[in-house]
Amino acid sequence: MLELRSISKRFGGVDALIDVSISINKDLVGIVGPNGSGKTTLFNIISGHVRQDRGEVFFMGREISRLSIGERVRIGILRTFQMPKVFWSLSVWDNIAPLARDRVYAVEAMKRLDLWSKRDLKPRRLALSDIRRLEIARCLVLSPRILLLDEPLAGLSHEEAEDLGSLISEIHRDLGIPVAVIEHKLGHLSRIARRVVAMNAGRIVIDAPTDEAMARVREMLLGL
């Protein structure tokens, strides 16, 4: 479904990504790694927010490196951002409804993300967990074929992270689409991801089923 071949990206004198190759099919993939390891740059390249220096990006068999952000959205590549990004001066409803092909999809997405009762509120009056949900709801009304979630659980309490993690897992299962999640909360991630990719200094250092990958990540973290 999504395939990155030998992607490299340099910012100034820093290598953000070095010869990264990865493919994501139907899985819910967790992406972990320390800050600055290249996780968000990887998402930015997939979504078209940043252009790679070298390498190619394929989605559903088509080379998409030259497509704009909007064109990638229209073929189903949807993402959220590390820092919550919503339309702050619009209500929850107006954040989502005008983007949906049919209002039914907007209602459905809001109900699924438990935002229906908050539809008239502006995002500033929402809790962070609801803002994260709003970001995901925005993606859902746009008929995603792949979801890229950048630290959706960051800043949430244990319970909120647990709830949202389950919801992400549910969305992955119900829609049958691949989901890639960048996350630092390894415990939550290991409960929902089937596969984990670990990055360090712009390279993929581990790409394995969750249990195996987590064991190796712990080994690396503990220096064993």
Added chain:
Amino acid sequence: MKSNPYWDLYILAPPLAVMIITPLIIGSIYLQSLMILSYLFGVIVAIYDFFYIRSGYINLGYTYMVASAAFAVAIAMRIHSMSLSIPASLLISLAMCSAILIPMLRLRGPFYSVATLLYPFALAPIARLFPDVFGGDAGIYVRPIFSDFTSLYYSSIALGVLTFAVVSIIMSSRVGVILTMIRDDEILAESSGVRVDRIKILSHILVTIMITAIMFFYTQVVGAVSVELADPIPILIYALMATAIYKPGSSVYSFIAGIALWWLDGLLRAYLYDLRLIIISILLISIYILRRG
């Protein structure tokens, strides 16, 4: 609780009532002309507020668009058939204003604003270069269409009301919400599937059509068009001041402020000409310091 998007329109009632009764109590055509010019200026400011200030794209080349629309009307009025001159004026206006699309589709923020500011400055030399088309420094005389001033006066008022109705419909429509999305975060709007360029072109076309219609009446009142219209000072400064008086996008308030500033400019020109720019500068700074929203 959603607010009523049409509520602000009630604020239009007092100035509209004044405009409607003016010809009944003031016989002077000169004063009526001033009233209608200030009214049309208020509408121009309201459009600017809605489409540029509200969307966050501060188009400093707006006076170029206003002057281009006026020239388009004046040039097209040389054709004696009205059924041809109206579409011709729209086409000429769209062609001239499309030049603004180059920075509009490529630039954002202050880069966009500064790039658009160059347009009004470029219009005067171009107009002088082609005096047969633009009439040179003297400008172009515009053929009168209305048989009497009263019908011109009330038609202008009707056009203003129609413009507000269109703006209100757009404001509460999907396009209005999408314009707000673009203002809030253009990258997020694009990442949400909004065809940002398409919306920008659509709003630009709408603005051009509205301004051309307004300039049709403006040129009928004034009787001539010259390159002075493109001068960013004071028109652009007044437009910016008027839009800053209340929160961005509150077109109705900007309309009233636009009328007030137009009259203020007239008074300053008559009585304090040398101090005019100083007073306006102090006012502009004060408004931006004290403004709400």
